[in-house]
Amino acid sequence: MDQLVSWQAVFEQARRDFPSIVPEVMLAVFGLAILFTDGSLNARQKSWNALTAIFGVAFSATALWLMSGVQASTFDNSILVDPFFIFFGLVFLVLTAVVILLSVRTSETEGERQGLQFALMLFAATGMLFAACGNDLVLLFVALEIMATSFYVLSGFLRDDRRSNEGPLKFAVTGIFSSAILAYGFSILYGLAGSTNLAVIAQKIAERHSQWPADSLAYVAFATIAAGILFKIAAAPFHQWVPDALEGAPAGCAAFASIGSAAAGFAVLLRLLLGVFWPLAAAWVWAIAAVAVLSLTIGTFAAITQSNIKRLLAYSSIAQIGYVLLGLVATVNKDGTVSTRGLRAAGYYLLTYSVFATGAFGIVELLRRKGMAADELDDLHGLVRRSPVAAILMLVFLLSLAGVPLTAGFVAKLMVISALVETQHSPLAIVAVLYMLPAVYFYFRMIAAMWAREPGDAMNPAIAWTQELALGAMAATTLAAGIFPEQFVRFAQSSVLRPFLH
């Protein structure tokens, strides 16, 4: 009898709480639909898959949008619907939509199984959304794994390309290893608190910390969890998978795997550091600062020597992540309170970075010809003659990556550095400023190749209208967020900030 009642209660709760996970369910349903219908489509109908995927993302985004302003926790407190979730959810969905649009032509020219590709993208997005709203260790772990597994497959999608087999294998092996470390850290947290719920754990950690400030278990938990998540974020020294995995993948998938993974990882990191590990803030600030500086250093100096565009962008993305992490460092004031400026800077950086970095990867994808990736620096030569549209779009993305004014990248760097100055992390501010210079060098190498070199015998890139639409929208956003940043700043501020004002 008891059993029956509790089942009823569970159903009742599921019925009541279901609306809070509609965005994720939408993505999963559409992903499955693609898998099931793909087999019955003939070659000419294959592009319907992309359409289905776009619809899935659109429905999911609509559901998410309808939730804006809601503050609720459902499913026994394991899911949190708050502005933070809406913000990151929208970033993920926009990223997914853009990547789908960019990938339409690639899968056509390469003749790979499109259906699977788009389904995996939707599954990855499902995992990312759950990672942003998860308030429970198990849910977070599963969400991150759904995302990561999709990325392992996506990055090895071009089975005929040798590079597309080596990189993903490295990615998967090290990825699974890092997940194991993450699981280990989660288990320590569970052991400490006797619960998998983040709110309970946060309370327990705070209690233990006030009793024994030198509680080594909490630090071990922090270290292992940070290692696991920093791997997803691709921060140094957990970055080795990035260049290899990205080099072999089609650029759209590469962008998704690096930027999507970083954004989702960052959402989890924010929730954990500013929630569960907040009592340890004085310690983790230094750890994150060290990782940020290391990422900047390794990413920058490795990018200088690259001659492959994708590898260059991959290493430079490690450096860019360093800036986001510096924003995270600047969330902690000297007196141990949360700095709104730092959080807002990290949020704005992540929001705009995911736009213009994806754009840059998208342009590389345009250069692809049948069976050939065309992703060497030489392939950019004289692009302005061969395709002025592509050259101008790429110019916008690269200027933004380099942090030149009137683009979003400049405002993002400005916000991070000024947040560092405000929170009196002067040495870090100096480091952040100085690393802008080598970045200018390697991004302008690409710009010089496109604009100041004569075209060789390379073909003119063909741009599909879906790619034109996606890239044009991203370039417009990059410029808009650089020239009129106020709305974007406010969006980041209102969404990212609210849950963390202790």
Place this chain on the structure above:
Amino acid sequence: MIFSSGEILTTILLTPLVGAAVLLILPSVRADLHLRVANGFAALDLLASLTLLWRFHAAGDAPRFQFGSDHSWIPSLGVRFTLGLDGISLVMVMLTTVLGAIAIASTLRSIRQRGSHYYALMLLLQTGLLGIFLSLDLVLFYVFWELTLVAMYFLIAIWGGERRSYTAFKFLLYTLAGSVVMLLAILAIGHARDTFDVREILAHPIAQWHLEKWLFWGFFFAFAIVVPMFPFHTWMPEVQGEAPAAVSAILAALLLNAGVYGFLRFSVPMLPDAAHKYRSFMIVLSLIAIVYGALTSLMQKETKRLMAYSSFSQMGFCTLGIFSLTPLGLEGGVIEQISCGISMAALFLLAGIVYERRHTTTISELGGLASAMPKFAAIYIVMTLAALGMPLLCGFTGEFTVLRGVVAIHWGWAACALIGVVLAAASLLWLYQRVMFGSASDTTESESGGAVDLNRFELACLIPLVLLAFWIGLYPRPLFRVLDAPVKRIVEAVNPAYSREAAGESLTLRALAAPPPTSMPPSGAPAPPAGAK
């Protein structure tokens, strides 16, 4: 009241930008159309800026910044879109619009490929430079500063000479290295004062010494690299050797001035204690630039490189005058900026004209141009004399006023600078002699005869510069009048002891020192009652 008179500055600032956007939209096949559109927008900008001349109030009791326009831009970061104009920026803006229009017009034939991009970048460059001179918000200033450098990079990298790619990179990395440090200084000011508003900070300069000294060096690197001051000058001759003629002209005449303007607007009046404390150091660097630049220019084998070193030497005069921290020195520094802008722009354009006809800038391959190109030779000698400080021409007014300002501190410094004047004169005159009279070592008579004299169009570009050079040499009074008030304010902030001491004396000094032959007029403005005593 005057401060809110419309959006004239925004119009002047954005006209070239609109022109650049129009050029990018136009179909790329109509080369002649691009040319007309670009010239049209540059002329429009010049006309708009001319209206400033009779609406500007130069009197000492007029507001410090006029034609102000103040809009909210990024409120959550405290950054505003604030423009304003004082006497110093007025002359800089006028110089920019005049030289910008001339430089764009002068590239009628030399740019044969991708004209639309070229003109769009030239117009963008002009907006950047105008923005530097007009911004009254530190972050806005930085935005235009970088915009200028990036536009310049593209102009060199795409349309430069053989080694354009390398030199353009060198230019960009050098100048940006300074600017990123400046960005840090700007953010530190914003943190310390909770505002980026230049007016606010000028009204209450930074007075915490531990902060001030760092800020001074932060700005110093950005400006000293662009000016260029002594140890940071190595990029310039190389870049000037490679850049196309019109870009060289803009670089020598306006970009370098933007660096000097930075000292004048930010370093000196915002950080008065630091400026005062490091004065001797800056003066020594300036003197090294004057003498060393002139000496090196003697040894150059290429016209454009020689001119580059010569302008390096003249920029030394500008910084020398400014860091003398005396009213005469500052006024002279600004006038030297203008004079250097006019003469160097003309000389680089002339070098470009020679290059178009003879396809070389190596001095030994040129020669005997005077007989073949008499009009060219005439303008060339006027501009050479203007550059080396011949009385009756603009260079003299500038250098002489600077020297008078410096003598007031110590005669030894002025003496050192005089050595530089002599050397610079030798170098430029020797260049003239070799290019105009000597015979080229490896050219035949027919080749040198093949050099056609200036056509009507080229004359139309150069004559205004000649007229300006004579005007500043003969009748600089309006310039002094415009510069008087802002310069007084700066000296009062940075060198209060001097300005008090010399309140009575300076007038007599001026009247005495004004030499009759050049009819150097005393400042026309009635001496305002120095401050509110």
